[in-house]
């Protein structure tokens with residue numbers, strides 16, 4: 001599987017390079033890398049072994065290396081003359097980066113770094129493509145000078161001979177084994193023993209080790225985390241795409257499949273006529289659109305921040321970090337939940353490999369873990385919210401994406417309930433700020449009682465996570481509201497199209513309201529009649545969106561090859577394709593399977609003989 005994936009990945013990468021050169025000659029815009037990786041990955045159901053090369057190795061060389069280092073390594077990487085990966089996670093550590101055990105000791109006598117993975121737990125473990133594909137990597141290690149720890153640093157390390165692909169002396173590298181999905185990616189392990197690299201193999205755009213061993217600290221240590229921020233932004237887009245693919249499949253299947261009359265004596269309707277089926281499918285279509293818009297916003301912010309960081313302006317890094325974390329978590333959680341819900345909406349055929357929904361789930365699911373495990377990133381955002389709440393209490397301005405927190409903090413109570421979109425959006429924001437306030441009270445009480453910040457974060461973790469989750473909802477819903485109601489290009493939309501978008505906004509806001517009704521009722525008084533009115537509106541808007549469901553998913557414009565699903569083909573010939581896929585199964589090559597003579601027949605005969613004996 002791995003070699004097939006590499007073959008496909010190379011073919012696709014060549015195709016993309018020509019497209020990129022045509023549409024974005026030599027450009028540094030991140031979309032081509034993104035689109036490139038998405039396009040390749042979408043064509044290789046078992047995952048793209050070049051993903052981490054495209055998304056992390058080449059970018060780290062560009063963003064963390066000096067111009068000279070880019071000339072030496074980056075150009076060759078961008079041109080796919082060398083293939084790399086990003087080797088940070090270890091067998092023993094993934095989340096807690098300050099606990100990474102791989103070490104780089106500076107030898108001023110030879111002006112080299114001596115790289116070691118001192119214990120089994122120090123082995124790099126997971127990097128995509130590391131097992132068999134890559135001949136280079138960015139090796140992340142704790143930097144030591146005169147045995148004094150200086151923090152994390154990145155090193156360009158060649159792991160295999162460029163001609164023979166043989167692992168170099170001091171390198172122990174291989175595949176970590178079968179996974180739940182993405183089995184074409186050859187995630188690998190890497191051990192280094194006294195492996196020497198020249199001083200200039202340490203990426204030194206932001207921090208330097210001088211020939212005499214003097215260390216020049218980075219002005220902002222977190223900039224070494226920047227490669228992860230890029231991938232978190234990518235996850236937001238990638239996983240909204242996976243959800244859109246699954247929604248396309250389930251929608252098309254739901255208007256082909258007929259089952260269970262709604263009225264006695266009536267013909268069996270398309271299953272999408274059932275209201276409960278609409279509630280399974282249509283909200284996921286809208287969620288895919290909502291996250292795709294939020295991810296595009298985030299991508300623009302990433303571009304701007306990356307340009308600024310290049311100019312040594314680190315001012316926007318904290319906001320980008322907070323948003324990248326919250327969107328990566330929200331999109332990966334909601335997309336994996338949504339894909340599984342869509343699979344179940346397709347009944348038994350949703351469980352067939354030919355439907356491809358299981359594989360889409362397996363491609364989407366690891367995004368809840370890689371690039372920062374979701375619960376850890378929620379806590380990261382919770383911490384940032386605590387810092388920002390202290391700013392609110394001190395009457396200071398907040399970052400733009402958190403401005404609503406200041407506004408809501410000044411409200412002594414929630415205004416009269418109207419049920420309007422503005423009211424629903426304000427309700428989720430108000431509940432978020434209420435949760436932040438409560439979390440801060442717990443967290444601050446712990447800090448005041450002399451708990452360390454990390455201990456206070458841990459023991460306030462449940463409330464911090466809730467506040468972070470509601471902040472994500474507020475940001476995503478707020479972004480969608482702005483795009484639909486206040487977008488500068490709204491006048492260019494036809495009234496019919498605007499109406500569809502407004503129906504999607506109505507559905508999203510009501511769905512989020514019901515999902516967090518408990519959180520909202522904690523801070524806002526809403527009567528049973530007001531809630532029932534929203535229930536009626538939910539049923540109404542599902543009915544309104546039903547006729548547009550297929551058109552919206554067709555607008556995602558996935559080629560049948562990308563969907564790779566007998567349930568979701570554009571021509572709707574589901575049963576023919578299911579049957580065609582079944583007949584291709586190896587077990588159908590012979591009428592009598594080999595196991596009959598070898599196992600089944602003796603088994604049945606033995607049981608028959610025993611039955612006869614017991615009658616005698």
Ligand SMILES: CCC/C=C/C(=O)SCCNC(=O)CCNC(=O)[C@H](O)C(C)(C)COP(=O)([O-])OP(=O)([O-])OC[C@H]1O[C@@H](n2cnc3c(N)ncnc32)[C@H](O)[C@@H]1OP(=O)([O-])[O-]
Pocket residue numbers: 051052055086088089094095096097098128222223225226228229231317318321369370371372373376380384
């Ligand atoms: C295709 C997919 C392939 C997959 C690849 C991978 O998985 S690759 C492997 C993926 N692996 C992972 O993703 C590993 C996940 N783990 C981590 O990212 C970190 O260990 C951590 C964020 C959990 C903790 O960080 P920490 O131990 O440093 O402790 P701390 O929390 O105290 O933070 C200190 C300060 O730094 C700030 N700050 C933090 N991060 C960022 C950032 N990215 N940017 C900017 N700023 C950031 C933070 O806000 C705080 O600021 P303050 O308050 O001082 O103003």
Ligand SMILES: Cc1cc2nc3c(=O)[nH]c(=O)nc-3n(C[C@H](O)[C@H](O)[C@H](O)COP(=O)(O)OP(=O)(O)OC[C@H]3O[C@@H](n4cnc5c(N)ncnc54)[C@H](O)[C@@H]3O)c2cc1C
Pocket residue numbers: 052085086087088089092093094095096125126127128182187366369370371372373375376379
């Ligand atoms: C498909 C895939 C591809 C990957 N590709 C790469 C790659 O290319 N390069 C690379 O370097 N890595 C890669 N990784 C590794 C990935 O980044 C790590 O798995 C991830 O960072 C989580 O670390 P961990 O697996 O060590 O889990 P741990 O850090 O051990 O966390 C395990 C659990 O402990 C809990 N936990 C941990 N820390 C905390 C905390 N502070 N507070 C509360 N709970 C906590 C969380 O519930 C967490 O889920 C990949 C992983 C996968 C699954």
